[in-house]
Amino acid sequence: MTQNIYDNPEFFAGYSQLERSKTGLAGMAEWPALRALLPDMKNKHVVDLGCGYGWFCRWALNAGARDVLGIDVSEKMLARALNEPGQDGITYQRSDLETLMLPEAAFDVAYSSLVVHYVENLERLFNVIHRALLPGGSFVFSTEHPIYMAPRRPEWQIDQEGRKTWPLDSYLIEGPRSTNWLAPGVIKQHRMMGTMLNLLIRTGFVVRHVEEWRPSDQQIVERPEFAEELERPMFLLVAVTR
């Protein structure tokens, strides 16, 4: 089973203080880029893998989706999601993405935000998603970028001339990475970009778009701390179709 870090009280307390937890999609700097990869939601059957508080589920419903299935392993997150008003058309389900089963050819759109880097058996999950999509259906997801995840010491360094650099190493050594983010010992699965893309292709998906997210110039003006995101990518956004 994937480490269910979101039900760790320390992690959950920290996570619920993040901007993206408090303001939802509006607090996700990468959301405009991710949204641009999504098809029109009108009358669509949608599944959100790792739905958390259900922000995306509600957005999809408001954007015209016929129904939305939100899946998460975290009891705490689903409890909060269920408390929201105006969710007629959304079903929440507690499942581990390592063992998830989905009905075949049941969805037009599968979405997943910053979750697949926790999944150990990604080949299995991609297969489940592929089978669950209708022909022509879309799978759009974000993940931590492997450049961000790979290093043994994922912290900025200052070089001899005062420039900020990202000390990349072990990029080609795939496998678990343990970091202290909100709680000690959070386990993520490092995979190269090529590995993820080849898994998708072998599963039968057609790759439509691969985006190494960068803040827009406007975002950098509004939040100058985003400028460092130009040095190394933090997020990878991918759109594929069945």
Added chain:
Amino acid sequence: MTQNIYDNPEFFAGYSQLERSKTGLAGMAEWPALRALLPDMKNKHVVDLGCGYGWFCRWALNAGARDVLGIDVSEKMLARALNEPGQDGITYQRSDLETLMLPEAAFDVAYSSLVVHYVENLERLFNVIHRALLPGGSFVFSTEHPIYMAPRRPEWQIDQEGRKTWPLDSYLIEGPRSTNWLAPGVIKQHRMMGTMLNLLIRTGFVVRHVEEWRPSDQQIVERPEFAEELERPMFLLVAVTR
């Protein structure tokens, strides 16, 4: 016009001393991985973009290609290529890849080894290659990996604990990079992986395989200095079809 660095005497003298210049494909550590992405050459019409000394052209001919067109901008390299024996079926042509024209639907296979990172107008070149391929035809190429190319100071650093790291920065800032490799001021064009893949997709190609090259365990045993290639990728290999 692309900087024709290969006709710079200093660069050419250095280049001709590289293992890959002296022993050809056998001296290219990434060749087995690149070859694995190529279709069967039997009776194929093949074009090699940036053919250099013509090693690949001769390999393709020996592997059964019907005919091979080798294209390069460097007079010195083509002069050496033309001097080789046993090339009945190979045509060499001097052209700049920025302005290259190719006949339409004329080739089954397009190949390019470590050249596209010199090309400024890659969108144009990908379009020319797409139109030059027969439906179902393959384009297989290698390029310097953007992680390798991006940094302002592309040299290993040793961290506080003696570990070798690659000081990545400016990955999301695309454009020219000037390095001193064999000669001062060699200009390469840094593009993110996503940018290259999206260009290929928009051109109409279907992405088949994306490989961030790593030496095999056997290669590391034979040449222990290859172990550092596990820290950051040097080459990116891509296979697409029309």
